[in-house]
Amino acid sequence: MLPRMTRDEIDTFGAELDALRDEIVADLGERDARYVRRVVRIARDAAIAGRALLMFGFTPISWGVGVAALGTAKILENMEIGHNVMHGQYDWMNDPALDSQTYEWDNVCDAGQWRHYHNYEHHTHTNILGKDRDVGYGLLRISAEQHWRPKHAIQPLSNVVLALLFQWGVGLHDLDLTRSLRDGKNTTELRQKARAFARKASRQLWKDYLLFPLLAPWNAPRILLGNLAANLIRNVWTNVIIFCGHFPEGARVYTLEETRTESRGDWYLRQLQGSANIEGGRLLHVMSGHLSHQIEHHLFPDLPAHRYVEIAPRVRAICERYGLPYNTGSFWTQYGSVLAKIFRYALPERLAKPATA
Amino acid sequence: MPDSRHGHTQLSKHMLTQFWISANSCTPMIDTHWLRPFSDVSALDDLLSRIHPTWALGRVKARVAAVIRETPDTRTFVLQPNRNWPGSVAGQCVQVTVEIEGVRHQRTYSLSSDPARSRRIAVTVKRQPGGRVSNWMHDHLQVGNVVELGRPAGTFVLPDPAPDRLLLVSAGSGITPLMAMLRDLHRRAYAGDVVFVHASRTRADAIFGEELAALAARWPALTLHVHSSSESGRLDATALAALVPDHTARHMMLCGPEAFMEAIRAHWQARGLDHLVQVEHFGIPRRATAPGDPVEVHCLRSERTFRADGNDPLLLEAERAGLRPRHGCRVGICHTCQCLKQSGTVENLLTGRVSSEPNERIQLCISRARSDVTLAL
Numbered sequence: 001m002l003p004r005m006t007r008d009e010i011d012t013f014g015a016e017l018d019a020l021r022d023e024i025v026a027d028l029g030e031r032d033a034r035y036v037r038r039v040v041r042i043a044r045d046a047a048i049a050g051r052a053l054l055m056f057g058f059t060p061i062s063w064g065v066g067v068a069a070l071g072t073a074k075i076l077e078n079m080e081i082g083h084n085v086m087h088g089q090y091d092w093m094n095d096p097a098l099d100s101q102t103y104e105w106d107n108v109c110d111a112g113q114w115r116h117y118h119n120y121e122h123h124t125h126t127n128i129l130g131k132d133r134d135v136g137y138g139l140l141r142i143s144a145e146q147h148w149r150p151k152h153a154i155q156p157l158s159n160v161v162l163a164l165l166f167q168w169g170v171g172l173h174d175l176d177l178t179r180s181l182r183d184g185k186n187t188t189e190l191r192q193k194a195r196a197f198a199r200k201a202s203r204q205l206w207k208d209y210l211l212f213p214l215l216a217p218w219n220a221p222r223i224l225l226g227n228l229a230a231n232l233i234r235n236v237w238t239n240v241i242i243f244c245g246h247f248p249e250g251a252r253v254y255t256l257e258e259t260r261t262e263s264r265g266d267w268y269l270r271q272l273q274g275s276a277n278i279e280g281g282r283l284l285h286v287m288s289g290h291l292s293h294q295i296e297h298h299l300f301p302d303l304p305a306h307r308y309v310e311i312a313p314r315v316r317a318i319c320e321r322y323g324l325p326y327n328t329g330s331f332w333t334q335y336g337s338v339l340a341k342i343f344r345y346a347l348p349e350r351l352a353k354p355a356t357a
Numbered sequence: 358m359p360d361s362r363h364g365h366t367q368l369s370k371h372m373l374t375q376f377w378i379s380a381n382s383c384t385p386m387i388d389t390h391w392l393r394p395f396s397d398v399s400a401l402d403d404l405l406s407r408i409h410p411t412w413a414l415g416r417v418k419a420r421v422a423a424v425i426r427e428t429p430d431t432r433t434f435v436l437q438p439n440r441n442w443p444g445s446v447a448g449q450c451v452q453v454t455v456e457i458e459g460v461r462h463q464r465t466y467s468l469s470s471d472p473a474r475s476r477r478i479a480v481t482v483k484r485q486p487g488g489r490v491s492n493w494m495h496d497h498l499q500v501g502n503v504v505e506l507g508r509p510a511g512t513f514v515l516p517d518p519a520p521d522r523l524l525l526v527s528a529g530s531g532i533t534p535l536m537a538m539l540r541d542l543h544r545r546a547y548a549g550d551v552v553f554v555h556a557s558r559t560r561a562d563a564i565f566g567e568e569l570a571a572l573a574a575r576w577p578a579l580t581l582h583v584h585s586s587s588e589s590g591r592l593d594a595t596a597l598a599a600l601v602p603d604h605t606a607r608h609m610m611l612c613g614p615e616a617f618m619e620a621i622r623a624h625w626q627a628r629g630l631d632h633l634v635q636v637e638h639f640g641i642p643r644r645a646t647a648p649g650d651p652v653e654v655h656c657l658r659s660e661r662t663f664r665a666d667g668n669d670p671l672l673l674e675a676e677r678a679g680l681r682p683r684h685g686c687r688v689g690i691c692h693t694c695q696c697l698k699q700s701g702t703v704e705n706l707l708t709g710r711v712s713s714e715p716n717e718r719i720q721l722c723i724s725r726a727r728s729d730v731t732l733a734l
Contacts, residue, residue, distance in 0.1 A: 022708055025708060026708075028459070029458035029459045029460070030458045030459045031459075032459055033456070033458075033459030033460075034459070040403075041403070044400060044403075044404075047394075087692065088692035088695065091692065091695065091718045092459075092460060092718075093459055093460055093461060094460055094461040094462070094716065094717065094718065095461055096399070097399035097400075097403075099718070100692050100695065101692070101695055104390075115691075115692075115693065116685070116693070119685065119690075119691040119692060119693065120685030120686055120691040120693050123686070123690055123691055124685065124686040124690065124691060203390055203391055203393070206391065207393065207394075301690060301691075302690070302692060
């Protein structure tokens, strides 16, 4: 049961989180710069090693190791580096290579579109039905509050397809095709976005499926398959982690009405109650781009993500004091509950009233 | 701009450099995204720097070769630049980028070295009270460290050919560009004569004092006047004119604190001698105004300047002035409105922090101007 908080309590809750944020911001420095540079180097070295193994190796083992290395590189670059850099987590360094507004990442999603629909839309309107299109991605029904549509009936299957092709879902997300196809509108804005998407996607396809195979033509098929496999690994992993961020049991959705007038404390509450963490070790945290700490990420999106680990106990303590739930669990608990929801909500049921705060 | 002393053998390297530089600039010569990751200049630079710390495709990096204590509060940092250093002309300055606790800071310093020695260049830095970079350089920058440099810039250079009679006047750290000129003139056996006037608080504070005295002793063309204001009072325009009786026939290069230069310049102007004067302004950090004091905001990209009342965030001010900067959440979360502040002082409305750092990224929705600012907007 969610506690009913007074206006004062919500305000002090917000103030405590603000103070925590200020404390971390004042502490940012050498340690954080060294960390991100180290991760950038590891990802780059892994990519070089992976691609070299694919290009110059001949055995299935070297192919496997190459794919693992390249997959790891893509995961790290997309999640721990790209997503976090674009949030502005490292802008304070004044390093043009880590500038949130100019960074371009290694997947088919145009960084400008990502910044728009993720940094701005998703993080401002988190879990608000009708405003946050990350709720179900226009494809899945993951809460009782969403209206059932026939396409939801096959969502256990569409979920798998989406996972395998996840970078394409991410890349097309800003085009809002479900709505455009339904409304039949072909606006200039849509055409511009489609062009930007096509440009980015073409460059990615060229790089992974033409450029690198052509650089070592004796191994072209092996390279092509290896790059495909690495992309698949990244797609599935990022999909699973991202789905664990807002879909596990206990994460709630909101309506437009109840969020119309929101104070800073209310915003923090929505971020907290709409997100879920995954328990795990350091490897999980780094490989998930610290989205294992989705709660802390949503409270403080522009703090360097590796700091979430040390912030988490303090956030948890604040929540306990206010009697607020803190949604966390093992990987299989969280992802299991996501799969359960996908199956459960595939079928229509009487529309439930959204849980009130 | 940089003196092109390249032989044609350097030309192809220069072109290759231009290609790689433009690869990461706003207006690429060709769309190099298609060559990624091979056109990722910062990645390639990072790989190169792992082989050798100053290697880079287009950027100028320099290793600190020596640190010389000139006076108790002034040090010369002798730098060994990489091959991308194009050479400079005496009197020019360079932007130095240092990384302090993970944050890159930039400051512009005059080169004090003889430009012919381009393997060893030098900047002479005076410790500024409260200055973040000058103090860090004094306390932490050591031999072996690597800094990044911009390209030499500035038009405060001697006329070519050099006039027969020169007057080089400086006060405090303003001596740095003039020292470069003097060293340059001496090395190329300047045929005219030069009067060098330097004002400092005490004799011990006179930067390059010993070297100047030694030079004056063996070089007849040089007449040296070192003025100590604690002994003889401030060096004002009248005193200077008296010190150098034939100043009306000398081309003057002037560099020092603003007030010092203004007074001398006014005196020269009043006597119709302004055509003899060349002046170098060291950037003065703007003092923060009180919140609510009107300020001017210069927008580089849209080439507009507007007045702001200094109370509201810059995003609101820009919109009131008719501009339409990118924006998102407008409360400091999404960074969509982030933009580069080239210069000026702003206050972060969330943290209260006031910063005058040049070339700093700020979020327009949570920053208000506390001085005139220049934005890349």
